[in-house]
Amino acid sequence: MGVAYSVGEVDHLYTFFSQWSPDISTKCNKTNKKARAPAYIIREKNHSRYLVLAQDKAALIDKLLRDAANPAAKNWEIITVNKPKRKLSLSSFEESDEPAYQDDVEDTLPVLSEQSLLLDHLHLEKVSAHLPVRTQGYPWQLAYSTAVHGSSLKTLYRNMAGLDSPVLLVIRDMHKKVFGAFSSDPFRISHGCYGTGETFLFSFNPDFQLYKWTGENYYFVSGNLESLQIGGGGGCFGLWLDADLYHGSSFSCPTFHNAPLSTHEDFIVQDLEVWTLHS
Template sequence: MPVELIDRRQDTTPVVTTPLVEKIHQVLPQRYRLAKKWTLLYSIDQHGISLTTLYRLVKNNKGPCVFAIKDANDQVFGAFLNETLKPSTHYYGTGECFLWRDTTQGLKVYPWTGKNEYMILSEHEFIAIGGGDGKFGLWLHSDLDKGSSATCPTFHNEPLAGEQEQFNCIELEIWGFRL
C-alpha cells in the first residue's frame, strides 16, 4: 500500500512527490516504514517564510520527520530526523538520523558514521544537521532562503546541493508521521 500524503494544498508546488516518498520510505528505519500516512507539518508555500512559524507548526509532532529542500538549481535533498525540530542550544537526535539527496540514479543516503553525535542543532538563527570540523552536513539560515552543505564527520556526506556548498532554498517542506 503506497504512502498517503495529507494536508498539502493542491495549488502548491510539491518538493516531496509520490516517487520521492517511495524512495525515502524504503530507507527509513524499519519501524517507521509502518507509517502509511505522512502529514505536511510545514511548507514555505503554505505557511510563509518564518523559522518561528516553522517551530510553532512542528512542535506538536511527537515523532520523526522528513526535512526536504528544493534549491534554485532544482536539486532536492534533505534529512530524516528521528525527532521533530525544536529550538535548542545543544545537539539532539540519535544515529537513526540521516541525510539524503535525490539524484537521477536514485536516492543517495548518508547514514550516521558513529564519529560524533552532532545530529540536529536547531536554534533561532539556523537549523543544522550533522557537524564537526567546523562544517555542517546541512545548514539553513533563519530566513529559510540561504543555506550550505559540506562534508561533515557525522554523515560523511557529499555536499547535498551538488558541487557548490552554498545554495538558495526555493522550497522547504517538513513531513511528520506516526505509527
Template sequence: MEGMASIALLLDGSISGHFVQLPESVYYQMGQSRLFVSTSYLSGDVSNEPRRNTQQCNQEEDVLVLVDAIFPLSAAAMAFPPLSIRGDLGVVSTAGVRYAYPLLKSFAKMGPQGVLGATKLLRPFSEIVDSLGLKDPFIRNWVDILSFLLAGVKSDGVLSAEMNDFPSDKLPKISEPSQLMTENTRSDLYAALPVLSQGKKWVLLYSTWRHGISLSTLYRRSNLCPGLSLLVVGDRKGAVFGVLVEAPLKPSTKKRYQGSNDTFVFTNTPGRPVIYRPTGVNRYFTLCSTEYLALGGGNHFALYLDSDLLNGSSLASETYGNSCLSHTQEFEVKEIELWGFVYASEYEEAISMLRTEAPGICRWFILPLILPGIKCLSLQGELCGWTCFYIGVAAVAFGCSYYHLKPNDGHLFWDRLPVSYIIPHI
C-alpha cells in the same frame, strides 16, 4: 522438505535469501516495500521453462491474495500499539480499556464484514494463511521468515496484529501533494525509514509556500507531531535533499545537539535519492538555534539553513559521511517542507488539528491556561513580544473610546498613541 537456506541483510536494508532443493533452486528477494519472486532450475532443461512461468505466476497471485487479506485488518491493528495486544484475558486491561475509543472508530469505518475479520487479530497469523488456501510452499516459508524476523517464531506463534505492516507496493496516504517529492522519490525515502515509521501516513507539518518563510514557525509546527519527521529542501537549481530529524525541534541559545542514530540525510543530485546514515564518529545530528538550523557536524555541517530560510549551504560532514547534498556548496532555497508520520487511527485527528491550529491570543494565552502541558511559546522573545502586542490592542480600545466620547485634537493623541505602539510589535 529437505534443502539448504541462507538469509542475508543487504546494505540497502533489503532481505535476500537463497533456498536450494535439488533438483531445483528458488531465489527470492524481499525489499522493504516490494516483493520480487523469481525461480530457476539447476537442470537447465528447456522443457522446464513453461512450468517455471506457471509456478512464478501462482506465487505472485498468492502474494497479492495475502496482501489484500491483510490490509482490511491494518486499520484495526493500528488503532492501538501492538505491544498492548496479548492472547489471554489480560488484553482487556492492556488494550480494551485504554484504546477502546480509537478501536471503535476504526470498526465504524470498516463495517460489519471488516469487524468480523478483525476478530482474527488475536489469533495466530497462520490461521489467516490457512483460510486463504495458500498451498505454495515458497509463500508459506516466506511468511514464516517474516514472522521470525518480527517476533522470533514461525507464523503459527505470532499474532495477526503484529503482521499488519505486511510488505506491499502501496505507499501510505499523504495529506496533500508534495511540491518537491515525486512518487518515486517518496517511495525510495519510505523504504529508508526506520521500521517503526513505516506504515504510518504522511502529514504536512510545515511548508514555506503555505506557512510562510519563518524558522520560528518551522520550529513551532514541529511540535504538532512528535517523533521522526522528514525535512525536505529544494534549491533553485533543481536539487532536492534533506534530513530525517527527531521532532520537536527545540531551539536553544546554547550549542546543544539533539537526535539519534535513526536519522539520516539524503540527496537526489545523482538522479535518485542517495541515503547517508550516521557513521558513529560523533552524535552531532541536529543543532537548533534561533539564528539557524544545522544538521550533521564535525568539520562542517551536512546541511545549514539560515534564519530567514532563504539561503543555505552543504558540505561533507563526519556525522553522516556524506558529500555535498546540493549542486553547489552555497545554494538559494526554493521550497522547504516538513513531513510528520502518524498512525492510521490518528490521521483524521491530526489533519483536523493541523487545519484548525488556534492562532493569535487563543494559542498564545488561552490554550496554555486551559492545558498547561501545551508549550506554545517556545522561542526566546516570543512571550515578551506577544504580551506587548496584546497590551497595545487593549490600549487601543480605551484610547479609541476616550476619543469618540468627546472628539477633539487633544483626545486624538490618545487614540493614535496605542496604534503607533503596536505597529512595531506586529
C-alpha cells in the same frame, strides 16, 4: 450436543492461533504509539477477501471451528500479512479487479495527507526504503511548507511544538535539486545536539544518494533562532539553513560522511516541506 472435529483440523487451528502473537514495534522515542494489531486475510472461494484483526480473533475462531465441523461448507483459506507491512486498504480488496492478496504482500509507499510539491513517486519509493520500521503503517502529514506558511524558521519551530515523532525535511533549491534529511526528532530550539542514529541525509542529484550515521560523533540536529543545523564536526554542517529558510549550505561532515547535497555548497531555497508522522 458436542461437535466432533477432525484431528487435523483442530491441530491446524490450534497451531495457527497459538502462533498468532504481535511482533510490532510500538515505541516511538519517548512516547508509546498505539500498537497495530496483527492481521490475516481470509480468502473465500467466491474471491471476496477481508482483513481479520486481533480484536476479531474470537469471532474468527468460532467461524473456523464451525466450518471445520462441516468440511463441505469450508470455503476459505488463510493468507498471512507478514511484518513489517504497511496498512492495507479494505476498499482496495473489494474494488480492485486484480488479485489484492498474495503470500507476501508488497510494501506500499507512505501515505501523505496531501499533495507534495517536492516528493514524487520516485522520491517516496527511494526514501521510504530507508525509513525506520517504527514509522511504517502511519500516514504522514504536512507540518510545515514555505508555500503555505511562508519562509520563517520561527514558524517551523512553532509548528513542531508539542510533536514527538520523526520528521522528513525536503528541500528544492534554485537549481531544481531535491535533497533533505530524516530526523528522529522534531526540530526545536536546543542548547545542544539532539536526535539518534536513525537520522540521515539524502539527495537526488540526480541519482538517489543516502548518507547514514557514521558513528563518529553525535551531532545529529541542533537549532536556534538564527539557524537549523543537521550533522556537523570540524566546523562544517551536513545541512544548514538560516532564520529565513532562504539561504542554506551543505558540506561534507563527519556525522554522515556526506557529499554536498546540492550541486553548490551554498544554495538558495526555492521550496521546503517538513512532514511528520500522524498517529
